[in-house]
Amino acid sequence: MKKAFTMMELVFVIVVIGILAAVVMPRTGSNRLNEAAIQVVSHIRYTQHLAMIDDKFDSADNDWYRLRWQIKFSKVGGSDNKWAYAIFSDADVGSGHDGNPNDNETAVNPLDNSKKLTGGYSGTIEYGDSKATKELNLGHSYSVEDIDLVGGCNISNDGKKRISFDYLGRLMYENPKDLDSSYKAGAINRLVISQCRIEICTVSDCTAATSEQKVTIAIEPETGYAHIL
Structure with missing residues (x-):
């Protein structure tokens, strides 16, 4: 005689599935944050790679160190007022180094040469531009509401984080355009000497975020090694 499930057994299985679903589903938001963090870590490493293969030293240019490759996080009109980032080398475009990711300064997306590595910035490649890489707009792509830099990397005075x-x-902190020698702005050495942390949050203030609302990326001094905590 063939064996079959009883109604009680089927009800029990359904209840167990329901409990598992209730436990797993609330973690969906944190998974999106992890996806965002994995992407950012990848692009931090790519920025470091560009800096190492594209040494900006030029004996004919006294300001060569202001062209170092950087990654800049900002929330501006050109990013549709969402947190986004760009990877660029700040060239002197005739009026000096302005610290902004202009079109000809922004890195080409290695996965799509028709696009640049920016999620949108005012007056340059904005979010709606066909050249923008939409994934770099963390607000639109991953519902990120705040980004904070803490630890060994400071926040620049203009409110942009880089x-x-x-x-x-x-690793170096703040804006390379403010340097007046290779590593110093006045008497301040811009080399990071303690762990830098980048907090990515789904709430408007990272300082109030819970562990489910925040993911932290660490970048180690000296080596520049980036990883998720």
């Missing part, structure tokens, strides 16, 4: 790398792949 890091850069030297030709050895070492």
Whole structure:
């Protein structure tokens, strides 16, 4: 005689599936944050790679160190007022180094040469531009509401958050255009000497985010190694 499930057994299985679904589903939001963090870590490493293979030293240019490759996080009109980032080398476009990811300064997307590595920035490649890489707009792509830089990397005075790398792949903080020598702005050495942390959050203030609402990327001093905590 063939064996079959009883009604009680079927009900029990359905209840167990329901409990598992209730436990797993709330974690969907944090998975999106993890996806965002994995992408950002990849692009931090790519920025470091560009800095190491594209040494900006030029004996004929006294400001060569201001061209170092950097990654800049910002929330501006050109990013549709969402948190986004761009990878670029800040060239002197005739009026000096302005610290903004202009079209001809922004890295080409290695996965699609018709696009640049920016999620949108005012007055340059904006979010709606066909050249923008939409995934770099973390607000639109991953519902990110705030980004904070803490630890060994400071926040620049203009409210934009950025890091850069030297030709050895070492991490530097704040805006390279403010440097007046290779590593110093006045008496301040811009090399990062303690762990830098980038917090990516789904709430408007990372300082109030819970562990489910925040993911943290760490970048180590000296090596510039980026990883998710």
